[in-house]
Amino acid sequence: MTTYDAIVIGSGITGGWAAKELTEKGLETLVIERGRNVEHRKDYITEHKPNWQFPLRNARLGVGTQSAREYPIQARTGQFHESVKHFFIKDHRNPYVEDKPFTWIQGDQVGGKSLIWGRQVYRWSNLDFEANLRDGHGVDWPIRYADLAPWYSYVERFIGVSGEHLGLAHLPDGEFQPPMEMNAGEKFVKAGLERAFPGRRLTIGRVAILTQAVNGRLPCHYCGPCERGCSTGSYFSSQSSTLPAARATGRLTIVPDSVVHSLIYDAAKNRVTGVRVVDTTTKQTRDYSARLIFLCASTLATTRVLLTSKSPRFPDGLANSSGALGRYLMDHHFVVGANGAIEGLLDRYYQGNRPNGIYIPRFRNLGDDASRRGDYVRGFGYQGGASRQGWTRGGSEAGFGVELKRKLHDPGRWTMGLTGFGECLPRADNQVQLADQTDEFGIPLLRIHCTWGENELAMRKDMAASAAEMLEAAGCQEVQTRDAYKEGELGAEPGLGIHEMGTARMGRDPRTSVLNAHNQAHDVPNLFVTDGACMASSSCVNPSITYMALTARACDYAVGELKRGNL
Ligand SMILES: Cc1cc2nc3c(=O)[nH]c(=O)nc-3n(C[C@H](O)[C@H](O)[C@H](O)COP(=O)(O)OP(=O)(O)OC[C@H]3O[C@@H](n4cnc5c(N)ncnc54)[C@H](O)[C@@H]3O)c2cc1C
Ligand code: SF4
Structure with a gap:
């Protein structure tokens, strides 16, 4: 088994940030990505192609059309066009069960959704961090704006x-x-x-x-057309920004085409010691070990990994002594x-x-x-x-x-x-669980219930x-x-905002939340979750810059704890 100082799961917006921060702080870091490699510039295959050179003139590919037959879920978003379909997941690669319409948009490649996101970035304020406390919906955030403000600045200066x-x-x-x-x-x-x-x-x-x-x-x-990739690196993506910085340290290893099945937990040490991975090409499994694990696979994928990682100590999913894992799913x-x-x-x-x-x-x-x-x-x-x-x-x-x-x-x-x-309120009955079926890699599917x-x-x-x-x-x-909202129909259903968050929320009390104020699992000290799964409420502004700031802050804390011998 190959051993690293840290493993980051996912290479999208948050995984890229974790990779940059951990490598720059001296850790040999492995990034595991389920999708294929996408190289900056070289793999932006439609970047400068005029619309009239596409067979359908770069049409939006709608649900039920022949061109979208492998993308019945991805085609629900208006962003799904002929020129960018290679940056969206083929839905049979990661199916899920939806009780009511819930649209899960995924970009399974190195860079994740950072290649296709809309790039709108707004800081949260105390109006957001105090919202749960003020009106009693959800649990109080364990942090306030002052905790995150310097990290927003840090992120903004780097991403531009x-x-x-x-x-x-x-x-x-x-x-x-x-x-x-x-x-x-x-x-x-x-x-x-x-x-x-x-x-x-x-x-x-x-x-x-x-x-x-x-x-x-x-x-x-x-x-x-930013969503096709940008050779001048003018918009922030993992490819243009964080992964090159991580690579420059000489301490980054990325393995694409490798889906994390579950985390390996050692009950005697109460630590995660590594991850179990399925090669998406050969379907062979292999394990990697590390002292520190960052889950950055995007909200629902991260919670799925935790739910799948069962053990006698955590029969309902890793780090889930609270029972909050999977609950309080939100979107805009x-x-x-x-x-x-x-x-x-x-x-x-x-x-x-x-x-x-x-x-x-x-x-x-x-x-x-x-x-x-x-x-x-x-x-x-x-x-x-x-x-x-x-x-x-x-x-x-x-x-x-x-x-x-x-x-x-x-x-x-x-x-x-x-x-x-x-803004969407955090409600316990908006939740994800494991379904009885498994995907082609033997991983249980998610069942999503959200209204x-x-x-x-x-x-x-x-x-x-x-x-x-x-x-x-x-x-x-x-x-x-x-x-466009009609109950039970497509048009404005949950998930379509592509700001899905919650399901492993931060909080002060280990009995009601999964993560503490530093995105560290209350139950397992060397496990950190810094993507949207960690969110305790949803604000009404686009969330990704908050994920980035939380990730950078959590890396700083985690490396400090590692050096202090606490992990
Ligand atoms: C069209 C569009 C427009 C958007 N506009 C905005 C916007 O304007 N502002 C904003 O704030 N947000 C926007 N978003 C949302 C934004 O893209 C996400 O919030 C952000 O990408 C989340 O970062 P992440 O790192 O959690 O996930 P991602 O960027 O999705 O990265 C997760 C990575 O993990 C990988 N992965 C998943 N499961 C596994 C596994 N088991 N093993 C290994 N790897 C795994 C995935 O393949 C992926 O590469 C938009 C999204 C889309 C699609
Ligand atoms: S960021 Fe600017 S230069 Fe880059 S693809 Fe978008 S519009 Fe073009």
């Missing part, structure tokens, strides 16, 4: 985040590079909205895309908001394809009377943007022949859309109504609300 300082306590500013510019339509809506609602702000998205060079990575040149609920048209500004356009939109920070339930809602707790923010209609509008416009063609040479009018992302509750459904009504109210107040025309 462009954005605007707003001075809002509930959406803390960070170490920002210069913001991208809003277009004319967005500036129009911003002016009207902030005039009509003095407490609300509309800002350019805070995004892990460079506007200034960092560590040999170049500023973004606005080509647009979205696909709800409003759209409107903007009259005029027809002499204004934009250059290039800015890979970013706008953001409207949360303005509900901020702790003061003015923002308090009686019908739900927590809150939501909006992402969106303005653009001018293109020639495809011809499909729904009246007219024909030369006259219509001539008209379509020019851009159409401006439209503006707002889509809400809402939106009354709080989320009440919030959605406000998300649609407030979006319309703001667009109208800003001067937009023909404003229409939309909400």
Whole structure:
């Protein structure tokens, strides 16, 4: 058996960070990844391919289409296009059982979902870290914003985040590079909205895309299709950022095509001593050992490994003396908001394809009377943007022949859309368990049970109504609300937000939580979980930068403990 100082399971956003931090702190580190290797630049096989060179012109591949037949789950997200399908898992490689619709989007390759993520990054605040304590849903977070603030800064400086300082306590500013510019339509809506609602702000998205060079990575040149990979390294991915840093130490080993089956636990020492891996090509098993294990396989995959790792001491899954493992699954609920048209500004356009939109920070339930809602707790923010209609509008416009063609040479009018992302409460009955079936590697499948509750459904009504109210107040025309949620159907089901989190939550009390304030398992000191599984609540902002900050902080603590002889 090969032995390392540390093993990191998963090479996506959190695994890449763990690899960088642990190797830079002197540990010989093995990263185990279930997917294939993806080499920066060389393997971005569609990066510069024009849409017209794809057989279906880079169409979205929908559920039930011939092109998506191996991806019946992945095809549920609107991000699943012809040009990027090789960065999504073929669903038969990792099936699961869904009691009610739950969409599990996965990127099984070196780099994980860091290659295809949307790159929106917002710090959490004490409004989030104190939320459970304040309204009694879930357990209190064992940390506060002050614990994580220096780690957010540390992460932001390394990954590069462009954005605007707003001075809002509930959406803390960070170490920002210069913001991208809003277009004319967005500036129009911003002016009207902030005039009509003095407490609300509309800002350019805070995004892990460079506007200034960092560590040999170049500023973004606005080509647009980031999800195909970026040879200039302008957006943060494991490939562009963390894995090269880890590799530069000379202490990194990555084994792709190797799925972790379970962790090996030594009851006499009360330590995990290694991992059992199945080679995804040969189906042979092999073991690796280490003094420290970081689980970074993404929320549900991580919890699956823990649930599968049963022993007489932990018959219900490793580090699960609390019984909380698998419970309190959350995601952001979205696909709800409003759209409107903007009259005029027809002499204004934009250059290039800015890979970013706008953001409207949360303005509900901020702790003061003015923002308090009686019908739900927590809150939501909006992402969106303005653009001018293109020639495809011809499909729904009246007219024909030369006259219509001539008209379509020019851009159409401006439209503006707002889509809400809402916080989801941690509920014990939203949970994952092991199913009776196993996959092709002999690993038990996950059974996922997750639904939106009354709080989320009440919030959605406000998300649609407030979006319309703001667009109208800003001067937009023909404003229409939309909400894709239908109970038991696809469209706005849990999981579709791709911000799944919880199921191995942090907490102060080992009787009710799996991890302590340093992402260390209460039950097993040399086991750390730093992906979304650790989350005790969900906030309404995109979560990945919080996972990164928690990972860097946990690595610092773990290496300290190792050196102090406590692990
Ligand atoms: C289209 C899209 C847009 C998104 N937009 C945003 C956004 O704007 N902002 C934001 O904050 N988040 C966004 N996300 C979510 C973000 O991608 C995830 O939160 C983030 O990638 C989670 O990091 P992770 O390391 O936990 O998981 P991943 O990045 O998914 O990495 C996990 C890795 O572990 C591997 N793995 C899994 N199981 C095993 C096993 N048993 N053995 C070995 N390896 C294993 C996987 O193959 C994968 O490579 C988006 C996601 C998608 C898909
Ligand atoms: S838009 Fe910017 S970040 Fe995205 S692929 Fe192009 S250069 Fe890279």
